[in-house]
Amino acid sequence: MTINQPFYRDVTPQGGDYETVSRVIELVTEDYRSQPGLEEIARRLGQSPTQLQKTFTRWAGLSPKAFLQAVTLDHAKRLIALEGLPLLEASLELGLSGPGRLHDLFVTHEAMSPGEWKSKGEGLLIRYGFHSSPFGLALVMATDRGLAGLAFADGDEEACFRDMADRWPNAHYIRDQEATAPYAARVFDPAAWNGDQPLRVVLIGTDFQVRVWESLLKIPLGRAVTYSDIACDIGQPTASRAVGAAVGRNPISFVVPCHRALGKSGALTGYHWGLTRKRAMLGWEAARANGILPE
DNA sequence: AGGGCCCATCGCA
DNA sequence: TGCGATGGGCCCT
Numbered sequence: 001m002t003i004n005q006p007f008y009r010d011v012t013p014q015g016g017d018y019e020t021v022s023r024v025i026e027l028v029t030e031d032y033r034s035q036p037g038l039e040e041i042a043r044r045l046g047q048s049p050t051q052l053q054k055t056f057t058r059w060a061g062l063s064p065k066a067f068l069q070a071v072t073l074d075h076a077k078r079l080i081a082l083e084g085l086p087l088l089e090a091s092l093e094l095g096l097s098g099p100g101r102l103h104d105l106f107v108t109h110e111a112m113s114p115g116e117w118k119s120k121g122e123g124l125l126i127r128y129g130f131h132s133s134p135f136g137l138a139l140v141m142a143t144d145r146g147l148a149g150l151a152f153a154d155g156d157e158e159a160c161f162r163d164m165a166d167r168w169p170n171a172h173y174i175r176d177q178e179a180t181a182p183y184a185a186r187v188f189d190p191a192a193w194n195g196d197q198p199l200r201v202v203l204i205g206t207d208f209q210v211r212v213w214e215s216l217l218k219i220p221l222g223r224a225v226t227y228s229d230i231a232c233d234i235g236q237p238t239a240s241r242a243v244g245a246a247v248g249r250n251p252i253s254f255v256v257p258c259h260r261a262l263g264k265s266g267a268l269t270g271y272h273w274g275l276t277r278k279r280a281m282l283g284w285e286a287a288r289a290n291g292i293l294p295e
Numbered sequence: 296a297g298g299g300c301c302c303a304t305c306g307c308a
Numbered sequence: 309t310g311c312g313a314t315g316g317g318c319c320c321t
Contacts, residue, residue, distance in 0.1 A: 208320060227300055241300040242320040248299045263300070270299025
């Protein structure tokens with residue numbers, strides 16, 4: 001944590017900040033019984049409380065205290081309790097085939113044809129690159145039809161790439177930072193979320209998976225639904241378990257907001273890129289969702 | 296076969 | 309009440 005020295009201000013502060021934030025989340029969730037205070041946490045991270053305070057407000061837009069509050073079970077329950085199902089139905093105004101106001105990011109999406117899916121990416125050209133993000137180093141993948149993959153590296157870029165590339169093993173991959181940079185810049189900057197030019201997204205998966213991911217796209221920022229809500233939304237109310245599996249296979253993390261799917265009890269249950277990251281995303285979003293913030 | 300599920304029950308404080 | 313453990317049903321890969 002020497003990067004927070006005054007002399008070399010980190011040029012990618014968000015990336016560095018995430019390390020601190022994730023460690024705090026881990027500390028707090030590990031022994032949530034003892035409820036360590038700001039002092040205690042800072043001490044264990046080898047930082048001063050004021051330093052920590054700064055990092056948090058810069059990263060989350062919230063004080064550590066408020067942030068941690070936003071990540072409790074209690075808050076999670078509130079996110080899903082407000083309405084649940086109607087939430088999904090109401091926000092779908094334009095139908096899924098045309099460009100719609102899915103996701104706060106304004107996303108148009110198309111699904112791969114069944115043939116394209118079965119060929120496992122045969123003939124598909126995928127450009128990829130790594131970029132720093134508020135949630136750590138991100139792997140971005142894009143075809144000429146739009147964003148196709150988004151994952152997080154956690155120190156092992158090779159493993160991260162494999163994880164994604166194995167999903168479409170027959171595709172052709174080219175590392176191309178320049179091609180993917182605009183996607184990264186836009187996706188993680190709420191100020192760049194607008195409808196002028198919707199973000200193009202390609203969903204590559206089975207028919208069932210695509211329907212689940214479409215459903216996820218309808219959940220607004222700062223809200224959450226349960227797996228069974230989604231099952232109902234796609235017209236298969238008894239398929240909640242299969243929904244869970246499909247949510248977990250979502251290739252475009254964050255953009256397709258699989259972190260907004262929670263267990264019925266409000267428990268976070270699982271996340272392909274780590275529960276800590278799921279918590280971080282929900283907390284980060286809480287700060288940006290007006291009106292639903294605790295007090 | 297085996298999941299990022301869910302519900303009903305039961306036992307224990 | 310409340311929380312953990314358990315068992316059975318569910319339905320996609």
